[in-house]
Amino acid sequence: MPYTRDMDLPFPPGITPDHPGPLSRFLPPIDRGVVASTLTRYASPGDLLLDPFGASPRLVVDAARAGRGVLVAVNNPVTRFVLSHMLTPFSVSELQAALAALASAPKDDGRLEPFLLDLYRTECASCGRRTVADYFVWDREQDTPILKGYNCTACGHAGEAPANRLDVERARSFSRRGLQNAMAIEQVAPAGDPDREHALAAIAVYPNRAVYALITVLNKIGQLELDGRRRAAVQALVLSALDATNALWGVPEGRARPRQLIASPQYKEANLWRSLEKAVAEWAFADPQLDVREWPTDQPPNPGTVVVASLPIRDLLPDLEDWHFDQVLTVLPRQNQAFWTLSALWAAWLWGREAAAPIKVALRRRRYDWSWHASALRASVYSLAPILGKDTLILSFMPEAEPGFVSAGLAGLSGAGFWLTGRCLRQDESEAVLTWSVDANPSDSAGKKTLIVAMEESVRRVIQARGEPCAYPLLHLAALGDLAADRRLSPLWDDPSNHPVPVLTEAFESAIGNPKAFTRIGGGIEPESGLYWLEEPMQTTPLADSCERLVLEVLLQGREFSALEVDRRVCDALTGLLTPDRRLVYACLRSYAVQSADSGLWRLRAEDAPTQRTTDLLEIHDLLVDLGSRLGFDVQDKEHVEWCDANGRPRYAFNLIATGSPAKAGGEAPVGYCLVIPGGRASLLAEKARRNPILRRWLDDGVRVIKFRHVRRLAAETTLTQVNFEERLAIDPPEHHDPQMPLL
């Protein structure tokens, strides 16, 4: 069955930013170049764009830099502050001056910098002299510092050492009942405020010493005479320090983005002054040279102009009825209890209770779930559809597209009068892009089948199209996306007793749990784990093989390519839910191409030029024919090079291929089956086996992978016999048995 949905979008790949900017572990990750390439594809120069959620400062800056006018609604004062100072960034010298102003602010009998550093004083474990810790590592259960990291200027010791008794005593001398703690809570929720207990719970995610140090700095800012821009630069540094000094930084530091306001089991207590110093580089951006205005304004923004509204979109809509937006471009906001709660706290500390008021409710709502999130999304854009034209494209990025978020996004926007028109997902990065239009015929539901049957068909179609076992998130987007495109999600909101999100989750898990249709390979009890495969699969080309062929086709054009260009071409050809993982594209690229040390560009390896490969295949073929005869086998030159013993029994079958795509992988391999491949293909084959358990099982069940060069080695050995051949053959370890396979 061909995979024919016309809603498959090409995934827009980008480059991981080398300077992610402030609060990067909370703000949505958007790769460099993604917004510009998306606008080139879907919008026209000079278009007027609306970003109703303002969740990603990066998106707004990049859209305006690409010559669009942008109106963005940003209700969160913290995100808005970051956006403002990415649109009109501080210079490095402004930030350094702000740091110097803080450093030299008077504190007691001295200055603020030494005062703050002294809060983190410690003794060098090597020479015993006094030094300053850059951080302490705490054990949450023991509630005590266990390690310290520092550079001793006296003896040169650099690194970590166990915390000593004095370190523990000093850390404990900062109490929850101190004056600074009282001020910290007072600035967020004074006595009598119904949110006081919630504010206390939020502050508890800071070590006591951090609260002491932060409130000391915040009070100091209030006393300093600073002009507006200098004050903002100081606040920027402090905002980064507010992010850096809480207990949400786990040790070892993973890539995980904190979502719950819970200290890591082992967390890093960063030195506040060092965090302020580091913040200078975080906030220094090249000036994008944009015009920035604040809402309200009568005139829609010209190209390269951004209008920033400090309102939620629904409060803005009544004033936008006469505006004509060419496109809605946004990052769908993902719920994040940690960021929302901290934003309320930070805003109150930095700018006062009034500034924090619009998001103060985040303090109270300690638990969010995806049903809540779907309802919130729906409510926030419910009035948006009527002010948009029928032809307005709504394009939403979902950089953290886990299934719950996808359910909430699809159900929420469908329920708000939008109709899903396109989608793509890059699974290993959990990045999805969805396009929508205003639904002109909301009642035109195409679905007569039950939800479960419809989902089952969607799941089967996508597994068949990919030709390989698929993971839950991909199948989930396939099933729910098809329902959204068939207008079957918005009617689910008509039943007030059943929220659409759990209804969809239950139906989906019934669909993929049907043992007559699907089989799950690996994984535990949770249906999200393992990979799903068809109970009765049809023979189709696995996606990984298609990806390999496409990368080779690009490289065969004979010039040099950037990795991004190759990735983009592959994504343009394998669209929507067929988008191959980035890791796979790069494995194909490394298998066939070499990177220039100077330019960083990639070019086809000389030995992978088609004529060279044909020569190699002939050479290896002839070597195997000769070797078999020399060892006294009866050599048959058929589909494979087969060696039979004196009784005519097959002993070895050599299948020579130049690619990493063995045909019929998964079927039964002949006796003594050897897959003979170029050495450069071995790690690609290993990567394919890693992601595809069927291929992995086939390779593990009696298929030997032999590299061309090993055949050459064997052919040159003079002491080979039928008896020792088996042993000599085995000394070429296939890469898929190497657990240390490098990542990207």
Ligand SMILES: [Zn+2]
């Ligand atoms: Zn020392």
